[in-house]
Amino acid sequence: MANLRRQQYYYFFFLTIYILTGAGALILGNVWLSQAAAGGAPREAVISRQIEQAGTIIGGVVVGTAVFGVVGGAAPIKLKVILTSFIFMLIGAMLAELGLGGVIWFKTLRMRSLYQSQWPIWPDTLKIAFQDMTSLAGYGQCCGYTQFTGVVLSGACADPNQQFDGCEEKVSAFADGYLRKLNDEERYIRIRNKEGRTYTNVI
Known part of the structure; x- marks a missing residue:
């Protein structure tokens, strides 16, 4: 039981980092979009408004999927299905973030x-x-x-x-x-x- 409790502590520690990452992307994306709406932000030459919107959406998805992580992590044995679903959501969110990073990187090549x-x-x-x-x-x-x-x-x-x-x-x-x-x-x-x-x- 003590070992399970220790693993839960580690789990929630990394889950907190995951949530902060999503919240950061969500907040920063909204700030950038509001600046873009005002017009004339040179940053748009590097990170287009579409990429900013995609980053904001991914940030929201990360925060949203984290809810499943919190619920499933609170009772990993009883709510194993929810915890398993969160793992698949986590993988999907990570692939989306990698894909967005790849788009920006390929953009720099040309x-x-x-x-x-x-x-x-x-x-x-x-x-x-x-x-x-x-x-x-x-x-x-x-x-x-x-x-x-x-x-x-x-x-x-x-x-x-x-x-x-x-x-x-x-x-x-x-x-x-x-x-x-x-x-x-x-x-x-x-x-x-x-x-x-x-x-x-x-x-």
């Missing part, structure tokens, strides 16, 4: 061609955000994706006497830097979780 085809359909607010972005070191004002192509006539780009390079290099540099930052954030979170400390995601 960034330039992808952005060139997406630039024309991006909202003007997102294009302007890149054109006027000055926070990216080594990249100043730019207009359009390539020079004279897909220019949004706003700010400095509305001046016919000014000629700026296209934003192709800036968009690629931003995407690369953002993905590296995401990777660093995940690594720091894992380190702090091992040390028993919390970490605030600032992306």
Whole structure:
């Protein structure tokens, strides 16, 4: 009996981490979607609104399936069917998360061609955000994706006497830097979780 109780403690410890992961994805997804609704978030060039929606849904699924884990874990012998169902749900949620990560990774393999085809359909607010972005070191004002192509006539780009390079290099540099930052954030979170400390995601 004592051994079963100990196993339950371990089980609920990892279940808590599972719940926090889902809740984090749910909250972060909603924050990102609300920012996207306001328009002009450069992050959308790397993580599209569809991916943000998928991540939010997966976060909700994780939290929802965790209910079965809590109920089944409270009485694993009596409620064995529920616990077994949770295990299958857990595997499904993990596969969905891996699939979403794979979509983002494959997207990075063809960034330039992808952005060139997406630039024309991006909202003007997102294009302007890149054109006027000055926070990216080594990249100043730019207009359009390539020079004279897909220019949004706003700010400095509305001046016919000014000629700026296209934003192709800036968009690629931003995407690369953002993905590296995401990777660093995940690594720091894992380190702090091992040390028993919390970490605030600032992306």
